[in-house]
Amino acid sequence: MAKKSNSLTYEVVKGLWNENPVLIQLLGLCPTLAVTNSAVNGVAMGLATTFVLLCSSILISVIRKIIPAQVRIASYIVVIATFVTVVDKFLAAYTPDISKALGAFIPLIVVNCLILGRQEAFASKNNVGRSILDGIGMGIGFTWVLTLLGMIRELLGEGSIFAISIMPESFNTWLVMILPPGAFLTLGIFIGLSNWINERRVN
Amino acid sequence: MEEKVIKNDVKVKPKKNPKDKLFKLDRQPLIISSSPHLNTTDSVPKIMWTVIIALLPAVVLSIYYFGLPALWMMSTCVISAGLAECLMNKLKGEEFTIPDGSAVITGLLLAMTLPPSFTLTSAIIGTVFAIVIGKHIFGGLGFNIFNPALLGRAFLQACFPVAITTWTFPKTDVYLSKIVDGVTAATPLGLFKFEGETSDLFNMFWGNIGGSLGETSAISIIIGGGFLLIKKYADWRIPVSYLGTVFLFGAIMWWINPKYPDPTFHLLSGGLMLGAFFMATDMVTSPITPKGAWIFGIGAGILLVVIRLFGGLPEGVMYSILLMNAVTPLINRYTRPKFFGEGSK
Amino acid sequence: MKTSAKMIIVLTVIATLSGGILSFWNGITAPKIKENRLKVLKKAISTVLPKYDNYEELKLSEEITLYIGKTLKEETVGFAFKAKGNGFSPDLTLMVGILPDFSALTGIEILEQTETPGLGNKIEDDEFREQFVGLLMGIEPNIAVVKNRKPKNPQKGIQALSGATISSKAVVFIIIEQVKIVQNLYNQKMAGI
Known part of the structure; x- marks a missing residue:
């Protein structure tokens, strides 16, 4: 239920930190861990997810009153799958390299709990305006975490950020960072840090 | 072990004069710590510094065989381990724990598992990882699940x-007199796995082979390890069951198919000696019950031979011990002695 | 009854609309995707074969298509084909170029791979792939995969990537295996004509 006290600005801002999908809600960890081996992949995944999230939120918010409760999950999934396929085809047609790098993880956005979670928890209970703001906020919150993860992993694992070499020649790349364990390590440290910051803010 | 200290106020009788001697005795802090509540006169620092002394033969021999680079590597790791420890103490707002010697051991053990030609900056990364992630993130000495030095090695x-x-070959290698410094060479295990060559067991015993700093010389580690066992600072069951299992299982495999290396080769090669005496016996990360120690050693031994013979890597000491570290809490749980009077079901 | 009817109607409408949108979108993107695939294929063929002017396709079996590179004078410069197999990870696909008499390789290209980043995926590097140019195949190919040094005879050996011996060996193995299969199929096809 949307609290009446939530201002419109808060609907956007909450996704950035206070209710960040990755750091706080721990939603959508599969793509977070799997594709963030470079900054570009992180951005692409974040934007693709944001697009799907935003479009699905709008549509579902519009039709929320005509969907019978019994088939709501099925309807959400069909809507989400449609948008995911649109993104998938778009990437394959116009950015084949990114499409190849992200591979199966674009179609897998369908089952990203972040998107279904927001539909169930927010878009199906709020008007279109708020759903748009929520979608944008959550999408940006997801994107920045993925991008930062990708940047750190690429910097340590390849010595570059967005494929631009940053580290000196003599830098030995940390191979583990672009492998799956590196994703777990970095994400773990991220979540630990965010908890630490939140704790200090409370005290 | 981190101890929570609370004031024992309950026993204080209100009538007593605060300056009374008895009262002062009563005010001694009550120490609450997790089990096992074993009584011993040995303090953590005493044990740790004894372990360091036990490592000295291996340290001396590795400097003899690999020269100054070995010394640089070991001092770099020890110093960076100390600095990382201080940093974490500072961040956590606790007392400096350098004097307990555990960080020094972590640094030294990690250095001994690294090849002599390894770059020092990378070694620092591994040491910092071992101390920060391997130990302090879990809560400090006594709370770590995995042996920090091995975790650092695994990260590297x-x-x-x-x-x-x-x-690189040891500098005293006879073949090297003709060749310039820094010739890369495979370890006996690597040679065996990828080229099918065996190495001279005599050289492997004394340490005149390619390998990591502290793992080449079996004799120096046996001396140090034996000292630890005599002092009872290491549970003899772990090295005995670990080495015994490797020998037995290795012998069985060799008997089934002679293309596998013979059991003596298994014992003397790689970091097995170092791992068995100094890493598997780590008090924090190995089981506390005698039965558990046997299970730990046998499990690690089986894992080691399986990794060496069937895995993609030539060496498996590190992973065998780390994997057994992971199941140590379970082993402790299932080998827990029965309470007095607790009947069998 | 009323709710179930509503359920059916709503879901049907949503699914129909979704289908409509997707078929429309597919119509726009499909040609472009096809074009991308063709571009990748052409690029791979041109990498593995010596200079040619155009190529013909020859279907050898359900899975294997031979791309025959020809000059303007109708001289065959070499054959290219896709070779699939398993590396350190599954699903390693190569484009292999070979002389028309199947005697030596003219180059290889990695089309798809899921090898370990930083180690096994270096099979994509030019330095590794160029070792295969001129590699002798013959009837019983005898290719040595050596570590840490250059092979004694560059026409009969490959230097394995350090840290990725298994991936390096897999590439060699796939090539040897697939060349044999393709050669047999090709000879059968030629004999049949």
Whole structure:
């Protein structure tokens, strides 16, 4: 239920930190861990997810009153799958390299709990305006975490950020960072840090 | 072990004069710590510094065989381990724990598992990882699940898989007199796995082979390890069951198919000696019950032979011990002695 | 009854609309995707074969298509084909170029791979792939995969990538295996004509 006290600005801002999908809600960890081996992949995944999230939120918010409760999950999934396929085809047609790098993880956005979670928890209970703001906020919150993860992993694992070499020649790349364990390590440290910051803010 | 100290106020009788001697005795802090509540006169620092003394023969021999680079490597690791420890103490707002010697051991053990040609900056990364992630993130000494030195080594293995498996021959190698410094060589295990060559057991015993700093010389580690066992600072059951299992299982495999190396080769090669005496016996990360120690050693031994013979890597000491570290809490749980009077079901 | 009817109607409408949108979108993107695939294929063929002017396709079996590179004078410069197999990870696909008499390789290109980043995926590097140019195949190919040094005879050996011996060996193995299969199929096809 949307609290009446939530201002419109808060609907956007909450996704950035206070209710960040990755750091706080721990939603959508599969793509977070799997594709963030470079900054570009992180951005692409974040934007693709944001697009799907935003479009699905709008549509579902519009039709929320005509969907019978019994088939709501099925309807959400069909809507989400449609948008995911649109993104998938778009990437394959116009950015084949990114499409190849992200591979199966674009179609897998369908089952990203972040998107279904927001539909169930927010878009199906709020008007279109708020759903748009929520979608944008959550999408940006997801994107920045993925991008930062990708940047750190690429910097340590390849010595570059967005494929631009940053580290000196003599830098030995940390191979583990672009492998799956590196994703777990970095994400773990991220979540630990965010908890630490939140704790200090409370005290 | 981190101890929570609370004031024992309950026993204070209100009538007593605060300056009374008895009262002062009563005010001694009550120490609450997790089990086992064993009584011993040995303090953590005493044990740790004894372990360091036990490592000295291996340290001396590795400097003899690999020269100054070995010394640099070991001092770099020890110093960076100390600095990382201080940093974490500072961040956590606790007392400095350098004097307990555990950080020094972590640094030294990690250095001994690295090849002599490994770059010092990478070694620092591994040491900091071992101390910060391996120990302090879990809550400090006594709370770590995994042996910090091995965890640091595992991280380096994952980060720099090529550099960490590039070894140089010891400088005293007879063949090297003709060749310039820094000839890369495979370890006996690597030679066996990828080229099918065996190495001279005599050289392996004394340490005149390619390998990591502290793992080449079996004799020096046996001396140090034996000292630890005599002092009872290491549970003899762990090295005995670990080495025994490797020998037995290795012998069985060799008997089934002679293309596998013979059991003596298994015992003397790689970091097995170092791992068995100094890493598997780590008090924090190995089982506390005698039965558990046997299970721990046998499990590690089986894992080691399986990794060496069937795995993609030539060496498996590190992973065998780390994997057994992971199940140590379970082993402790299932080998827990029965309470007095607790009947069997 | 009323709710179930509503359920059916709503879901049907949503699914129909979704289908409509997707078929429309597919119509726009499909040609472009096809074009991308063709571009990748052409690029791979041109990498593995010596200079040619155009190529013909020859279907050898359900899975294997031979791309025959020809000059303007109708001289065959070499054959290219896709070779699939398993590396350290599954699903390693190569484009292999070979002389028309199947005697030596003219180059290889990695089309798809899921090898370990930083180690096994270096099979994509030019330095590794160029070792295969001129590699002798013959009837019983005898290719040595050596570590840490250059092979004694560059026409009969490959230097394995350090840290990725298994991936390096897999590439060699796939090539040897697939060349044999393709050669047999090709000879059968030629004999049949």
